[in-house]
Amino acid sequence: MDDLVAAGSIKTKEVEAAFRAVPRHLFAPEVSLQDAYADDIVRTKQDQHGITVSSVSAPWLQATMLEQAGISPGMRVLEVGSGGYNAALIAELVGPTGAVTTMDIDADVTERAHHCLAAAGYDQVHVVLADAEHGVPEHAPYDRIIVTAGAWDIPPAWTDQLAPDGRIVVPLRMRGLSRTVALTPRDGVLVSLDHQMAGFVPVRGDGAHPERLVQLHDADVGLRFDEQAPELDAAALRAALLAPRVEAWSGVRFGGMEPFDGLLLWLASSLDDYGLLSRARSPTARELVDPVSPIGTPTAVEADSFAYLTLRKVEDGDDTYEFGAYAHGPDAARLAGLVVTQVQAWNRTHRDASPATISVWPATTPAEALPPGRVIAKRHRIVVLSWS
Known part of the structure; x- marks a missing residue:
């Protein structure tokens, strides 16, 4: 207690x-x-x-x-x-x-x-x-x-x-x-x-509302989609996972005990073609992907490519890490850059500012009546994530 x-x-x-x-x-x-x-x-x-x-x-x-x-x-x-x-x-x-x-x-x-x-x-x-x-x-x-x-x-x-x-x-x-x-x-x-x-x-x-799961490597690695999923080529994504990855780094650092759940919510609201990368807690899965959270990490996804949030330890810092992106597929470099750009945007404008406002509207609300932000359509409601 x-x-x-x-x-x-x-x-x-x-x-x-x-x-x-x-x-x-x-x-x-x-x-x-x-x-x-x-x-x-x-x-x-x-x-x-x-x-x-x-x-x-x-x-x-x-x-x-x-x-x-x-x-x-x-x-x-x-x-x-x-x-x-x-x-x-x-x-x-x-x-x-x-x-x-x-x-x-x-x-x-x-x-x-x-x-x-x-x-x-x-x-x-x-x-x-x-x-x-x-x-x-x-x-x-x-x-x-x-x-x-x-x-x-x-x-x-x-x-x-x-x-x-x-x-x-x-x-x-x-x-x-x-x-x-x-x-x-x-x-x-x-x-x-x-x-x-x-x-x-x-x-x-x-x-109940089950997520859509696209398995990339048996039960080790998968992409989860909660609402409308983008058009995907599952076979191409599985092949992309096994190809060499591209990495990009943001220069944005954080201490080991500093929470960054605001960044995860920002990426969920700022990335258009979006899913969550999940991995099992197994040696095989760890060799394939290294997301910030094995449960679900924000990921930019297109038909045959994807890029997800990751981090690395900064050598000259005590328990200090840097955010970046790992990406796979033909469009890996662009998607990695997109994720890193959004990390930098969060760092500039939202890291030390007010958290997002979550508003829940009737499903019949016309688009012009909704506030600016990420609109998430559900069965009974429309949820809007807005950032000051």
Whole structure:
């Protein structure tokens, strides 16, 4: 707990008190006491392929989202994605005059949450088995809606069931990148108050939206596309990966502990033909590609060529690195230059400036009414990434 306060994940006395009050180990009976209180997720259910479909989130991330939510005593709160522990934290924050509803599409998950909440003394929490796409209208309106599963879109039910001055905190996927975003209504539009880097298991049910995966080398290396993908020649891209790479360097440096999630979001908003390069944590994959993140690195992609963000250690610096690009294919040099140019643009104008504003508009909004920025069309909404 003290570590979460020192790291800045917990900022307020109210959230700190909630964390100290709720016995986390009662919501993680599958693991040891040490693992239950570690600053890491506790996996509670996997599918037939061994992929995690439900978990108790890491404490730092739960604290971050609760701070984003700004929950006060007496509020009505809906939690989408139920593990039990987070609902108990919310119950502490709303107090005896508030109300908490936690929902999940999986009967195993809701049954487990109900049992754990009762064991910990939080049986006042409403546990509902339902698809998140439709919310829980019988307990609405909600002052806060906190989504603890990765959402590709924001369904109408969430805003319909939100109080006029309410707030939605949601891990929103935008061009493959996930950010936990605190959104508040403003003249029919949801506008971000804050956003932080985060990752969650994806929403299931009617709101699910699978990514398109183009495998470049068996299961070792792939390109992921979240929305509309460019026209690709998969065979040519696979051949390009095995050809010698081109590299370009930006001259932009950063310290080893300095976050650069703003750069990743900038590349997602500034590159037109765009995907995420992912690699397995295997020796073969490491020999083939060296992205800044194996989970997903912004990549400029065209039919038969691609270039992705990378970094190298600066020899004359202590824990200092330089951003650059590795590229493959006939158009490698141009695409590497494009990525490096955008890194330099971010360094000049956005590195020390305000973060991007994320606004969420109805899908029927005409193009001329949208603000300047990267427009991301979804099923129910249009998301716009705008930079000052």
